[in-house]
Amino acid sequence: MGSKNLHLNDVGMIAADTTRTKAYIQALIRNKIFPKYVLLFINEEDALLPGQINDSTVFEQEIFLEQNKDNCWSEEKFDPVTSVQNLLESEKLPYEISPSQNINDQEVIKLISGRPESVFIFSGFGGVLLRKNILDTGKNFLHVHGGYLPSYKGSTTNYYSLLEDDSMGASSIFLTEKIDSGPVLLRRKFPAPDNRKDIDHVYDSAARAKVLIETLQCYIESGKWSFELENNKGGETFYIIHPVLKHIAILSDDKVSLCE
């Protein structure tokens, strides 16, 4: 991929101020790939929204400074604290603050419909689903699901896959009305990370960022969006994992499959 900046004229980004968005934007900057426009969603409430962290949260920074043992974790080294707005301004990326926190708001939909870009990288607040109105604008919303599709649809799937075969996954799709069932552009499996305690805000985001970059690189190389799996039917749908099982997934770090 060379060292030249690549500006994607037909790609915008919908970016909520979450750790996942921070991982995405820093991965894009690191790989010199830039969306044409960013619509930024800022949380104006006092309480944190899903996907956000408290600025005083301490991560094990020494892990971030180690050499990558495996290229698949190349996007793990990101700053989870600096705000998305500051990141965009530091790189002088064109952005606009959304008039509403709710992506399904009519005013937001009108704004997105009026944009020239046909594809938007989607990184919203946790748990937010795009409704029919926005999906019917004709735009494609490129989302990276945190799990290997179609086997792992739904929520917190990486904890389930860690318990079942000590792996994580991420899959890029164009969003459709049916959750996690849109056509898969690219999907990848990842080995269990060294520090499982930071899966929620670091490694899950890093896996998704890696797949996002590879998806965009494929698009850049071929000039079109291609699909690894157009028919993304079947598989299993998972729900938020119970904390007892989440703890077992995190504490079981000897790479032995637990499900005998």
Add this chain to the structure above:
Amino acid sequence: MIDYEYTQVNRLDEPHRYMYTKFEGNDFLSSYFKNRRNNIERFQANCTSVENAELNSELILAAITQLEIFLDEVSSKTGEDWQSLINWEGHKLNTKVQVNSKTLQKMIDDFTALNIDDVVNTRKLLNGLLACQLTGDQEVKTKEWLDRLVQRFEVSKKLYELYPPGFRKGSGSIKIVSLYWLFGLSLCLYYISTGSIKYLSTQLKISDLLCSLPDDQLTGQVSSQGMLMLLLTEIQCIKLLTRNINGEQELAFK
């Protein structure tokens, strides 16, 4: 010792969403085991109550046979006799109650007749699911219906008395406690036969809900033997999963 928050308030009244739960290390697993031990002691004490003794006795007796096989296998792996953990012989269901195969067959027949385009009675659905699971009948339909119930419960954290055609948002009472126990038992049986952790996750949430209820909400709805069996099987499943934790501390339920 940290508190196990998931049973601290009545979860029928105040459901827990389980979103972004924080990591608290081995202490959290210890608090879980302590919580379940306390509840097992509670239900053991209630076993003397005549009121609950015969509730759902057909299904419990059939389930006990299957679950005892599983628990014996776990005991051979862990080296721990599960019966001695709770003095099971002292609390076993009155074995004069015989499993009536006609009763179970009727439950299966009712289950077979269920149609997603009709109104579904949740008790009939759960009785039928359990009857199928306990007799090894209709495995494809079992998963299909169980998945629908899992989806409904996970979205709303409630089980409704009835579900309309299409099985979307339910109607009727959400406080029929026996339905939650029947669902928990079905999930437990499905997990131990398939190893699919998705079902154990939902079953843990059901157990949290049941353990969060005061005695007067359980009386007349769930037999203590039924609760004991569910919790004990759950604990053994979790113990099997924790065996591979590095530097495993004394997490064992005692």
